[in-house]
Amino acid sequence: xxxxxxxxxxxxxxxxxxxxxxxxxxxxxxxxxxxxxxxxxxxxxxxxxxxxxxxxxxxxxxxxxxxxxxxxxxxxxxxxxxxxxxxxxxxxxxxxxx
Amino acid sequence: xxxxxxxxxxxxxxxxxxxxxxxxxxxxxxxxxxxxxxxxxxxxxxxxxxxxxxxxxxxxxxxxxxxxxxxxxxxxxxxxxxxxxxxxxxxxxxxxxxxxxxxxxxxxxxxxxxxxxxxxxxxxxxxxxxxxxxxxxxxxxxxxxxxxxxxxxxxxxxxxxxxxxxxxxxxxxxxxxxxxxxxxxxxxxxxxxxxxxxxxxxxxxxxxxxxxxxxxxxxxxxxxxxxxxxxxxxxxxxxxxxxxxxxxxxxxxxxxxxxxxxxxxxxxxxxxxxxxxxxxxxxxxxxxxxxxxxxxxxxxxxxxxxxx
Numbered sequence: 001x002x003x004x005x006x007x008x009x010x011x012x013x014x015x016x017x018x019x020x021x022x023x024x025x026x027x028x029x030x031x032x033x034x035x036x037x038x039x040x041x042x043x044x045x046x047x048x049x050x051x052x053x054x055x056x057x058x059x060x061x062x063x064x065x066x067x068x069x070x071x072x073x074x075x076x077x078x079x080x081x082x083x084x085x086x087x088x089x090x091x092x093x094x095x096x097x098x
Numbered sequence: 099x100x101x102x103x104x105x106x107x108x109x110x111x112x113x114x115x116x117x118x119x120x121x122x123x124x125x126x127x128x129x130x131x132x133x134x135x136x137x138x139x140x141x142x143x144x145x146x147x148x149x150x151x152x153x154x155x156x157x158x159x160x161x162x163x164x165x166x167x168x169x170x171x172x173x174x175x176x177x178x179x180x181x182x183x184x185x186x187x188x189x190x191x192x193x194x195x196x197x198x199x200x201x202x203x204x205x206x207x208x209x210x211x212x213x214x215x216x217x218x219x220x221x222x223x224x225x226x227x228x229x230x231x232x233x234x235x236x237x238x239x240x241x242x243x244x245x246x247x248x249x250x251x252x253x254x255x256x257x258x259x260x261x262x263x264x265x266x267x268x269x270x271x272x273x274x275x276x277x278x279x280x281x282x283x284x285x286x287x288x289x290x291x292x293x294x295x296x297x298x299x300x301x302x303x304x305x306x307x308x309x310x311x312x313x314x315x316x317x318x319x320x321x322x323x324x325x326x327x328x329x330x331x332x333x334x335x336x337x338x339x340x341x342x343x344x345x346x347x348x349x350x351x352x353x354x355x356x357x358x359x360x361x362x363x364x365x366x367x368x369x370x371x372x373x374x375x376x377x378x379x380x381x382x383x384x385x386x387x388x389x390x391x392x393x394x395x396x397x398x399x400x401x402x403x404x405x406x
Binding site: 008009011028029030031033034037044045048049065067068072 | 099116118119120165168169172175176179180182183187188189241244245252391394395397398401402
Protein backbone atom coordinates (compact mmCIF):
# COMPACT_ATOMS: atom_id res chain seq x y z
CA UNK A 1 0.00 0.00 0.00
CA UNK A 2 1.60 3.27 -1.04
CA UNK A 3 1.43 6.17 1.40
CA UNK A 4 0.81 8.67 -1.39
CA UNK A 5 -2.96 8.52 -1.69
CA UNK A 6 -4.58 9.35 1.63
CA UNK A 7 -8.26 8.73 2.16
CA UNK A 8 -8.64 10.71 5.33
CA UNK A 9 -12.28 10.93 6.32
CA UNK A 10 -13.65 14.42 7.01
CA UNK A 11 -14.21 15.71 10.54
CA UNK A 12 -17.72 16.05 12.00
CA UNK A 13 -18.87 17.88 15.11
CA UNK A 14 -21.34 15.92 17.24
CA UNK A 15 -24.27 17.31 19.24
CA UNK A 16 -26.32 15.15 21.61
CA UNK A 17 -29.72 15.78 23.20
CA UNK A 18 -29.47 14.13 26.61
CA UNK A 19 -33.24 13.84 27.07
CA UNK A 20 -36.45 15.29 25.73
CA UNK A 21 -36.85 18.93 26.69
CA UNK A 22 -33.13 19.76 26.58
CA UNK A 23 -31.05 21.36 23.83
CA UNK A 24 -28.58 19.43 21.73
CA UNK A 25 -25.15 20.06 23.25
CA UNK A 26 -21.76 19.79 21.55
CA UNK A 27 -19.90 16.73 22.86
CA UNK A 28 -16.87 16.41 20.56
CA UNK A 29 -15.89 15.41 17.06
CA UNK A 30 -15.22 12.28 15.02
CA UNK A 31 -14.09 11.18 11.58
CA UNK A 32 -16.50 9.52 9.15
CA UNK A 33 -16.81 8.98 5.40
CA UNK A 34 -20.25 10.60 5.22
CA UNK A 35 -23.08 11.96 7.35
CA UNK A 36 -24.82 8.62 7.75
CA UNK A 37 -21.67 6.94 9.05
CA UNK A 38 -21.03 9.95 11.30
CA UNK A 39 -24.41 9.45 13.01
CA UNK A 40 -23.69 5.75 13.56
CA UNK A 41 -20.20 6.40 14.89
CA UNK A 42 -21.54 9.17 17.11
CA UNK A 43 -24.02 6.71 18.62
CA UNK A 44 -21.24 4.19 19.33
CA UNK A 45 -18.80 6.80 20.60
CA UNK A 46 -20.87 9.29 22.56
CA UNK A 47 -23.98 7.39 23.72
CA UNK A 48 -22.77 4.03 25.05
CA UNK A 49 -24.55 4.61 28.40
CA UNK A 50 -27.90 6.19 27.56
CA UNK A 51 -26.36 9.66 27.24
CA UNK A 52 -28.72 10.70 24.47
CA UNK A 53 -32.06 10.44 22.69
CA UNK A 54 -31.08 12.40 19.58
CA UNK A 55 -27.87 13.18 17.67
CA UNK A 56 -26.89 15.91 15.22
CA UNK A 57 -23.71 15.79 13.15
CA UNK A 58 -22.29 18.76 11.23
CA UNK A 59 -19.25 18.86 8.97
CA UNK A 60 -16.60 20.76 10.97
CA UNK A 61 -15.66 22.87 7.96
CA UNK A 62 -19.30 24.03 7.69
CA UNK A 63 -19.18 25.62 11.14
CA UNK A 64 -18.82 29.40 11.13
CA UNK A 65 -17.64 30.89 14.42
CA UNK A 66 -16.89 34.32 15.85
CA UNK A 67 -13.16 34.96 16.12
CA UNK A 68 -11.49 34.80 19.54
CA UNK A 69 -9.30 37.81 18.66
CA UNK A 70 -12.26 40.13 18.20
CA UNK A 71 -13.92 38.82 21.35
CA UNK A 72 -13.97 42.11 23.23
CA UNK A 73 -15.15 44.29 20.34
CA UNK A 74 -17.64 41.72 19.09
CA UNK A 75 -19.44 41.37 22.39
CA UNK A 76 -18.98 45.00 23.46
CA UNK A 77 -22.53 46.06 22.48
CA UNK A 78 -23.96 44.04 25.37
CA UNK A 79 -21.29 45.10 27.84
CA UNK A 80 -22.59 48.57 28.66
CA UNK A 81 -26.33 47.86 28.72
CA UNK A 82 -26.88 47.07 32.37
CA UNK A 83 -30.50 48.22 32.02
CA UNK A 84 -31.20 44.95 30.18
CA UNK A 85 -30.89 43.08 33.48
CA UNK A 86 -33.73 42.92 36.02
CA UNK A 87 -31.40 43.74 38.93
CA UNK A 88 -30.80 47.21 37.41
CA UNK A 89 -34.20 48.34 38.72
CA UNK A 90 -34.57 49.14 42.42
CA UNK A 91 -37.93 47.95 43.74
CA UNK A 92 -38.80 48.21 47.47
CA UNK A 93 -38.82 44.90 49.35
CA UNK A 94 -42.39 45.61 50.38
CA UNK A 95 -43.63 45.11 46.81
CA UNK A 96 -44.59 41.41 46.41
CA UNK A 97 -44.08 39.05 43.46
CA UNK A 98 -41.84 41.24 41.26
CA UNK B 99 -4.76 43.00 25.54
CA UNK B 100 -2.18 40.94 23.64
CA UNK B 101 -2.72 37.24 23.06
CA UNK B 102 -0.03 36.37 25.56
CA UNK B 103 -1.51 38.62 28.25
CA UNK B 104 -4.95 37.13 27.66
CA UNK B 105 -3.49 33.61 27.90
CA UNK B 106 -1.67 34.36 31.17
CA UNK B 107 -4.72 36.09 32.64
CA UNK B 108 -6.94 33.12 31.73
CA UNK B 109 -4.56 30.65 33.39
CA UNK B 110 -4.22 32.84 36.49
CA UNK B 111 -7.99 33.10 36.85
CA UNK B 112 -8.14 29.30 36.65
CA UNK B 113 -10.27 29.46 33.51
CA UNK B 114 -9.92 27.19 30.49
CA UNK B 115 -7.99 27.81 27.31
CA UNK B 116 -10.16 27.06 24.27
CA UNK B 117 -9.05 25.91 20.79
CA UNK B 118 -9.04 29.22 18.96
CA UNK B 119 -7.41 31.24 21.77
CA UNK B 120 -3.83 32.42 21.35
CA UNK B 121 -1.45 30.09 23.18
CA UNK B 122 2.36 29.80 23.39
CA UNK B 123 3.88 27.37 20.89
CA UNK B 124 5.30 25.38 23.80
CA UNK B 125 1.85 25.02 25.38
CA UNK B 126 0.33 23.80 22.11
CA UNK B 127 3.19 21.35 21.49
CA UNK B 128 3.05 20.04 25.08
CA UNK B 129 -0.71 19.57 24.92
CA UNK B 130 -0.56 17.76 21.57
CA UNK B 131 2.23 15.49 22.84
CA UNK B 132 0.43 14.71 26.11
CA UNK B 133 -3.01 14.18 24.57
CA UNK B 134 -1.63 12.08 21.71
CA UNK B 135 0.39 9.93 24.12
CA UNK B 136 -2.73 9.49 26.22
CA UNK B 137 -4.85 8.60 23.15
CA UNK B 138 -2.23 6.11 21.95
CA UNK B 139 -2.21 4.51 25.42
CA UNK B 140 -5.95 3.93 25.26
CA UNK B 141 -5.72 2.38 21.79
CA UNK B 142 -2.70 0.19 22.56
CA UNK B 143 -4.33 -0.59 25.92
CA UNK B 144 -7.06 -2.49 24.08
CA UNK B 145 -4.61 -5.27 23.25
CA UNK B 146 -3.59 -6.83 26.61
CA UNK B 147 -7.22 -7.31 27.64
CA UNK B 148 -8.62 -7.80 24.15
CA UNK B 149 -6.51 -10.93 24.01
CA UNK B 150 -8.71 -12.44 26.75
CA UNK B 151 -12.17 -11.75 25.30
CA UNK B 152 -12.46 -15.14 23.60
CA UNK B 153 -11.02 -16.92 26.64
CA UNK B 154 -13.04 -15.18 29.37
CA UNK B 155 -14.66 -17.96 31.42
CA UNK B 156 -18.34 -17.02 31.08
CA UNK B 157 -20.68 -15.08 28.84
CA UNK B 158 -21.00 -12.45 31.60
CA UNK B 159 -17.23 -11.94 31.77
CA UNK B 160 -16.99 -11.82 27.97
CA UNK B 161 -19.70 -9.15 27.75
CA UNK B 162 -18.03 -7.08 30.50
CA UNK B 163 -14.60 -7.34 28.88
CA UNK B 164 -15.98 -6.49 25.47
CA UNK B 165 -17.65 -3.37 26.89
CA UNK B 166 -14.46 -2.39 28.63
CA UNK B 167 -12.28 -2.77 25.54
CA UNK B 168 -14.86 -0.84 23.54
CA UNK B 169 -14.60 1.93 26.16
CA UNK B 170 -10.82 2.05 25.66
CA UNK B 171 -11.41 2.60 21.93
CA UNK B 172 -13.90 5.33 22.81
CA UNK B 173 -11.43 7.00 25.18
CA UNK B 174 -8.80 6.99 22.46
CA UNK B 175 -11.23 8.65 20.07
CA UNK B 176 -12.34 11.32 22.59
CA UNK B 177 -8.67 12.17 23.02
CA UNK B 178 -7.78 12.21 19.32
CA UNK B 179 -10.78 14.52 18.94
CA UNK B 180 -9.28 16.84 21.60
CA UNK B 181 -5.87 16.72 19.89
CA UNK B 182 -7.45 17.70 16.59
CA UNK B 183 -8.75 20.94 18.13
CA UNK B 184 -5.07 21.95 18.46
CA UNK B 185 -4.38 21.45 14.76
CA UNK B 186 -3.10 17.87 14.99
CA UNK B 187 -4.40 15.35 12.43
CA UNK B 188 -5.73 11.98 13.59
CA UNK B 189 -4.21 10.02 10.69
CA UNK B 190 -0.87 11.70 11.22
CA UNK B 191 -0.91 10.85 14.95
CA UNK B 192 -1.57 7.19 14.13
CA UNK B 193 1.36 7.19 11.72
CA UNK B 194 3.59 8.71 14.40
CA UNK B 195 2.56 5.95 16.81
CA UNK B 196 3.18 3.18 14.30
CA UNK B 197 6.55 4.64 13.31
CA UNK B 198 7.61 4.87 16.95
CA UNK B 199 7.84 8.66 16.90
CA UNK B 200 5.25 9.07 19.66
CA UNK B 201 4.98 7.09 22.88
CA UNK B 202 2.24 5.34 24.81
CA UNK B 203 2.15 4.27 28.44
CA UNK B 204 4.88 1.72 29.13
CA UNK B 205 2.45 -0.36 31.24
CA UNK B 206 0.99 -1.91 28.08
CA UNK B 207 4.33 -3.45 27.18
CA UNK B 208 3.80 -6.17 29.79
CA UNK B 209 2.00 -9.40 28.85
CA UNK B 210 -1.31 -10.68 30.26
CA UNK B 211 -0.43 -14.24 31.18
CA UNK B 212 -3.58 -15.40 32.99
CA UNK B 213 -7.20 -14.31 33.39
CA UNK B 214 -6.27 -12.88 36.81
CA UNK B 215 -4.26 -10.26 34.89
CA UNK B 216 -7.53 -8.92 33.51
CA UNK B 217 -8.74 -8.33 37.07
CA UNK B 218 -5.46 -6.83 38.26
CA UNK B 219 -5.32 -4.48 35.28
CA UNK B 220 -8.78 -3.23 36.20
CA UNK B 221 -7.91 -2.84 39.87
CA UNK B 222 -4.33 -1.52 39.77
CA UNK B 223 -3.65 -0.22 36.26
CA UNK B 224 -7.01 1.47 35.87
CA UNK B 225 -6.83 2.53 39.52
CA UNK B 226 -3.51 4.26 38.85
CA UNK B 227 -4.96 5.78 35.68
CA UNK B 228 -7.89 7.18 37.69
CA UNK B 229 -5.44 8.74 40.20
CA UNK B 230 -3.65 10.39 37.29
CA UNK B 231 -6.76 11.40 35.43
CA UNK B 232 -9.10 12.83 38.06
CA UNK B 233 -6.93 15.98 38.48
CA UNK B 234 -6.74 16.27 34.66
CA UNK B 235 -10.49 16.98 34.63
CA UNK B 236 -9.36 20.46 35.79
CA UNK B 237 -6.55 20.73 33.26
CA UNK B 238 -6.26 24.20 31.71
CA UNK B 239 -7.02 23.08 28.14
CA UNK B 240 -10.81 22.92 27.79
CA UNK B 241 -11.29 20.09 25.26
CA UNK B 242 -8.81 17.87 27.15
CA UNK B 243 -10.46 18.56 30.52
CA UNK B 244 -13.90 17.77 29.07
CA UNK B 245 -12.66 14.51 27.52
CA UNK B 246 -11.16 13.56 30.88
CA UNK B 247 -14.47 14.09 32.68
CA UNK B 248 -16.15 11.65 30.34
CA UNK B 249 -13.28 9.17 30.63
CA UNK B 250 -13.17 9.27 34.44
CA UNK B 251 -16.87 8.46 34.65
CA UNK B 252 -16.28 5.33 32.58
CA UNK B 253 -13.02 4.30 34.28
CA UNK B 254 -14.86 3.73 37.52
CA UNK B 255 -16.67 0.79 35.91
CA UNK B 256 -13.30 -0.54 34.72
CA UNK B 257 -11.78 -0.54 38.17
CA UNK B 258 -14.81 -2.02 39.90
CA UNK B 259 -15.26 -4.87 37.41
CA UNK B 260 -11.58 -5.75 37.90
CA UNK B 261 -11.82 -5.77 41.69
CA UNK B 262 -15.02 -7.79 41.61
CA UNK B 263 -13.39 -10.30 39.26
CA UNK B 264 -10.51 -10.69 41.73
CA UNK B 265 -12.87 -11.06 44.71
CA UNK B 266 -14.61 -13.87 42.83
CA UNK B 267 -11.31 -15.63 42.14
CA UNK B 268 -10.19 -15.21 45.78
CA UNK B 269 -13.35 -17.06 46.86
CA UNK B 270 -12.44 -19.88 44.47
CA UNK B 271 -9.76 -22.56 44.63
CA UNK B 272 -6.24 -22.34 46.05
CA UNK B 273 -4.91 -22.35 42.48
CA UNK B 274 -7.09 -19.35 41.63
CA UNK B 275 -5.87 -17.46 44.71
CA UNK B 276 -2.28 -18.17 43.68
CA UNK B 277 -3.07 -16.91 40.21
CA UNK B 278 -4.32 -13.61 41.65
CA UNK B 279 -1.25 -13.22 43.89
CA UNK B 280 1.04 -13.97 40.95
CA UNK B 281 -0.68 -11.31 38.83
CA UNK B 282 -0.41 -8.77 41.68
CA UNK B 283 3.30 -9.58 42.03
CA UNK B 284 3.88 -8.86 38.35
CA UNK B 285 1.73 -5.70 38.00
CA UNK B 286 2.35 -3.83 41.28
CA UNK B 287 5.70 -2.23 40.44
CA UNK B 288 4.87 -1.39 36.80
CA UNK B 289 1.68 0.26 38.14
CA UNK B 290 3.76 2.50 40.42
CA UNK B 291 5.91 3.42 37.43
CA UNK B 292 2.82 4.63 35.54
CA UNK B 293 3.08 7.92 37.42
CA UNK B 294 6.32 8.69 35.64
CA UNK B 295 9.84 9.45 36.89
CA UNK B 296 10.41 10.88 40.39
CA UNK B 297 9.89 14.63 40.74
CA UNK B 298 13.64 15.31 40.83
CA UNK B 299 14.00 13.63 37.44
CA UNK B 300 10.94 15.11 35.72
CA UNK B 301 12.15 18.24 33.91
CA UNK B 302 8.80 19.24 32.39
CA UNK B 303 6.78 19.07 35.61
CA UNK B 304 7.41 22.67 36.75
CA UNK B 305 6.31 24.18 33.44
CA UNK B 306 3.25 21.93 33.16
CA UNK B 307 2.25 22.89 36.72
CA UNK B 308 2.68 26.61 35.92
CA UNK B 309 0.45 26.21 32.88
CA UNK B 310 -1.98 24.17 35.01
CA UNK B 311 -1.78 21.29 32.56
CA UNK B 312 -0.76 19.15 35.53
CA UNK B 313 -2.18 19.74 38.99
CA UNK B 314 0.00 17.41 41.11
CA UNK B 315 3.53 16.07 40.81
CA UNK B 316 4.27 12.47 39.88
CA UNK B 317 5.39 11.58 43.40
CA UNK B 318 2.27 13.11 45.01
CA UNK B 319 0.00 11.04 42.79
CA UNK B 320 2.07 7.90 43.31
CA UNK B 321 1.79 8.28 47.09
CA UNK B 322 -1.96 8.79 46.81
CA UNK B 323 -2.22 5.56 44.79
CA UNK B 324 -0.19 3.55 47.32
CA UNK B 325 -2.31 4.89 50.20
CA UNK B 326 -5.50 3.91 48.36
CA UNK B 327 -4.28 0.47 47.30
CA UNK B 328 -3.03 -0.94 50.63
CA UNK B 329 -6.47 -1.26 52.30
CA UNK B 330 -7.90 -2.60 49.02
CA UNK B 331 -5.21 -5.30 48.95
CA UNK B 332 -6.00 -6.17 52.60
CA UNK B 333 -9.71 -6.46 51.84
CA UNK B 334 -8.92 -8.70 48.89
CA UNK B 335 -6.53 -10.85 50.89
CA UNK B 336 -3.44 -10.42 48.69
CA UNK B 337 0.03 -9.23 49.59
CA UNK B 338 1.59 -6.27 47.77
CA UNK B 339 5.12 -7.42 46.86
CA UNK B 340 7.13 -4.83 48.82
CA UNK B 341 8.92 -5.66 52.10
CA UNK B 342 9.35 -1.95 52.86
CA UNK B 343 5.65 -1.16 52.63
CA UNK B 344 4.44 0.06 56.05
CA UNK B 345 2.36 2.81 57.62
CA UNK B 346 4.29 5.91 58.64
CA UNK B 347 2.27 7.70 61.33
CA UNK B 348 4.51 10.81 61.22
CA UNK B 349 3.88 11.37 57.52
CA UNK B 350 0.32 10.05 57.57
CA UNK B 351 1.20 7.95 54.53
CA UNK B 352 2.50 4.51 53.67
CA UNK B 353 6.26 4.26 53.08
CA UNK B 354 7.21 2.05 50.18
CA UNK B 355 10.35 0.54 48.69
CA UNK B 356 12.67 1.94 46.02
CA UNK B 357 11.42 1.70 42.45
CA UNK B 358 13.71 0.22 39.81
CA UNK B 359 13.79 3.19 37.44
CA UNK B 360 16.23 1.46 35.11
CA UNK B 361 13.39 -0.96 34.26
CA UNK B 362 11.06 1.92 33.31
CA UNK B 363 13.76 3.50 31.15
CA UNK B 364 14.42 0.18 29.47
CA UNK B 365 10.75 -0.43 28.69
CA UNK B 366 10.20 3.14 27.45
CA UNK B 367 13.28 2.80 25.25
CA UNK B 368 11.57 -0.14 23.54
CA UNK B 369 13.01 -3.12 25.38
CA UNK B 370 9.89 -4.25 27.29
CA UNK B 371 8.49 -7.75 26.85
CA UNK B 372 5.75 -6.70 24.39
CA UNK B 373 6.84 -3.41 22.72
CA UNK B 374 7.45 -4.87 19.27
CA UNK B 375 4.28 -6.97 19.28
CA UNK B 376 2.03 -4.09 20.40
CA UNK B 377 3.20 -1.84 17.57
CA UNK B 378 3.17 -4.65 15.00
CA UNK B 379 -0.43 -5.42 15.95
CA UNK B 380 -1.46 -1.76 15.64
CA UNK B 381 0.30 -1.46 12.30
CA UNK B 382 -1.45 -4.60 11.03
CA UNK B 383 -4.87 -3.29 12.10
CA UNK B 384 -4.16 0.00 10.31
CA UNK B 385 -3.00 -1.68 7.12
CA UNK B 386 -5.71 -4.35 7.08
CA UNK B 387 -8.36 -1.68 7.56
CA UNK B 388 -7.05 0.64 4.86
CA UNK B 389 -9.20 -0.84 2.08
CA UNK B 390 -12.33 -0.43 4.19
CA UNK B 391 -11.58 3.26 4.81
CA UNK B 392 -10.85 3.79 1.13
CA UNK B 393 -14.00 1.96 0.01
CA UNK B 394 -16.14 4.00 2.42
CA UNK B 395 -14.57 7.23 1.16
CA UNK B 396 -15.14 6.17 -2.47
CA UNK B 397 -18.75 5.24 -1.73
CA UNK B 398 -19.33 8.60 -0.04
CA UNK B 399 -17.82 10.46 -3.01
CA UNK B 400 -19.96 8.50 -5.48
CA UNK B 401 -23.14 9.11 -3.45
CA UNK B 402 -22.40 12.86 -3.45
CA UNK B 403 -21.98 12.78 -7.25
CA UNK B 404 -25.26 10.95 -7.79
CA UNK B 405 -27.12 13.43 -5.60
CA UNK B 406 -25.52 16.48 -7.28
